[in-house]
Amino acid sequence: MKPRKIRDVSFPPKVVFFKPQGIPLREVEIVNLTVDEYEAVRLADYENLKHYEAAKKMNISRPTFTRLLESAHKKISNSIVEGKAIRIEGGDFKFSDKIFQCKRCGQFQNIQKKEDETGSCVNCSSDELKEVFPDSFRRFRRGRQKENL
Ligand SMILES: [Zn+2]
Numbered sequence: 183m184k185p186r187k188i189r190d191v192s193f194p195p196k197v198v199f200f201k202p203q204g205i206p207l208r209e210v211e212i213v214n215l216t217v218d219e220y221e222a223v224r225l226a227d228y229e230n231l232k233h234y235e236a237a238k239k240m241n242i243s244r245p246t247f248t249r250l251l252e253s254a255h256k257k258i259s260n261s262i263v264e265g266k267a268i269r270i271e272g273g274d275f276k277f278s279d280k281i282f283q284c285k286r287c288g289q290f291q292n293i294q295k296k297e298d299e300t301g302s303c304v305n306c307s308s309d310e311l312k313e314v315f316p317d318s319f320r321r322f323r324r325g326r327q328k329e330n331l
Contacts, residue, residue: 189218189250190241190278193290194314200261200268211266216273217319219254226251239278271319285310 194217201210218240225236226247237247261268279292284303293301293311302309 186274187242187246189221189273189275190239191217191221191275191316192239192278192292193221193224194277194281194319195220195270196288196290198270198319202265202267205265207267211264213257213261213266213268214272215254215257215268215270216275217270217316218273218275219250219257220270221275222247222251223254223258241278273319276316277314281314282311283314284308285312290314 201207221240222236225231225239226233229236231239233247233251234244236251237244240247240250242250258268260266277292281290281292282301283290284306286308287303287306289303289305291304291311301311303311
């Protein structure tokens with residue numbers, strides 16, 4: 183089998199866990215949307231890009247993109263119809279640019295500036311930005327899971 187291609191993701195999700203109201207967490211089933219599936223939804227449904235344009239951005243073929251988007255739609259519809267939680271994590275991806283997150287407001291941005299300069303937040307002007315790596319969106323360890331909910 184051919185190894186799966188690493189997909190390019192331009193922005194990570196702001197929120198990585200969605201839980202239905204009124205169901206205790208321990209009884210909720212969790213659907214895992216991967217970060218590359220999230221990116222497919224963001225590009226096609228949120229940014230309204232054509233599939234071939236979105237595929238180009240993610241550096242994959244159009245059929246692969248379409249399959250990725252279909253898989254994301256199945257998971258999201260299953261979750262909202264059956265009242266499941268959605269966790270966004272994992273997937274074969276890398277960021278297409280360096281991504282920084284504002285420590286104050288959580289805004290993500292990519293910065294095209296001198297390498298030694300991180301600039302300031304486009305949203306709140308704070309200069310406390312930290313670089314975000316794909317590893318922060320890999321599987322959570324058990325202990326960390328609770329903190330993130
Ligand atoms: Zn900010």
